[in-house]
Amino acid sequence: MLRVEDLELYYGDAQALDRVTLDVPAGEIVAIVGANGAGKSSLIRAIAGIERARAGHIRFKGRDITQMESHQTCDLGIGQVAEGRQIFPSLSVAENLEMGAMLARARAKARETMDEVFTLFPRLAERKGQLAGTMSGGEQQMLSIARCLMGQPELIMFDEPSLGLAPTVVQEVLHTIRLLNRRGITILLVEQNVAVSLKLSQHAYVLENGRVVMSGSGEQLLQDDRVRQAYMGL
Ligand SMILES: Nc1ncnc2c1ncn2[C@@H]1O[C@H](COP(=O)(O)OP(=O)(O)OP(=O)(O)O)[C@@H](O)[C@H]1O
Numbered sequence: 001m002l003r004v005e006d007l008e009l010y011y012g013d014a015q016a017l018d019r020v021t022l023d024v025p026a027g028e029i030v031a032i033v034g035a036n037g038a039g040k041s042s043l044i045r046a047i048a049g050i051e052r053a054r055a056g057h058i059r060f061k062g063r064d065i066t067q068m069e070s071h072q073t074c075d076l077g078i079g080q081v082a083e084g085r086q087i088f089p090s091l092s093v094a095e096n097l098e099m100g101a102m103l104a105r106a107r108a109k110a111r112e113t114m115d116e117v118f119t120l121f122p123r124l125a126e127r128k129g130q131l132a133g134t135m136s137g138g139e140q141q142m143l144s145i146a147r148c149l150m151g152q153p154e155l156i157m158f159d160e161p162s163l164g165l166a167p168t169v170v171q172e173v174l175h176t177i178r179l180l181n182r183r184g185i186t187i188l189l190v191e192q193n194v195a196v197s198l199k200l201s202q203h204a205y206v207l208e209n210g211r212v213v214m215s216g217s218g219e220q221l222l223q224d225d226r227v228r229q230a231y232m233g234l
């Protein structure tokens with residue numbers, strides 16, 4: 001579904017991604033693992049069209065999206081749940097969801113999609129009039145996932161979805177990701193909890209200093225001594 005080939009990204013003279021190549025097959029959960037500053041968020045932002053690659057290619061469903069703007073990638077079906085839950089705090093839950101359905105691909109079905117989203121997240125239905133900024137961290141994370149769903153994505157890229165959440169809420173978020181995947185949404189997951197993200201994923205890539213240094217099935221990487229030492233403290 002998504003293919004990244006020899007992608008290079010720079011911030012000024014500083015290289016953030018160095019010939020990154022990876023595949024995200026339709027229907028799978030693919031994890032990106034790496035230390036702080038490895039380039040994980042940069043990779044997601046490059047795919048989303050927020051950062052511009054200097055070299056390489058990004059293809060989505062066979063189409064070259066390397067030079068596309070973010071609104072174009074969204075309209076093709078690439079959704080993003082960004083780091084730090086970018087909701088609109090002074091808008092209500094329902095208004096936040098409506099914002100997620102502004103895309104051409106989603107507008108006509110917005111009402112229907114909102115019903116589906118409320119079925120998936122009953123807590124959001126209970127709180128549709130509440131200002132988003134007054135919700136708990138976990139509820140805000142659910143809202144940002146729900147808002148992404150309003151755009152009817154085929155691929156969702158998650159950047160550290162469990163950051164700063166209590167363990168029970170983390171479980172809820174991971175459960176939601178698995179559920180969305182079972183419903184046919186392809187997932188690219190960046191998650192600080194390496195053990196969990198490797199368990200969840202069919203394939204995983206290890207990013208170090210902007211380079212892919214290892215890849216394999218989640219299971220394989222989970223057994224790998226280097227991965228266990230470097231990222232799981234084992
Ligand atoms: N807007 C920017 N301008 C300049 N340098 C940046 C910018 N964004 C990221 N970088 C640099 O690019 C490198 C990769 O950053 P990135 O945020 O992609 O890492 P990351 O793997 O997501 O890290 P973390 O786990 O801390 O979120 C870092 O050295 C970072 O300082």
Ligand SMILES: [Mg+2]
Nearest residue numbers: 040041042083
């Ligand atoms: Mg990051």
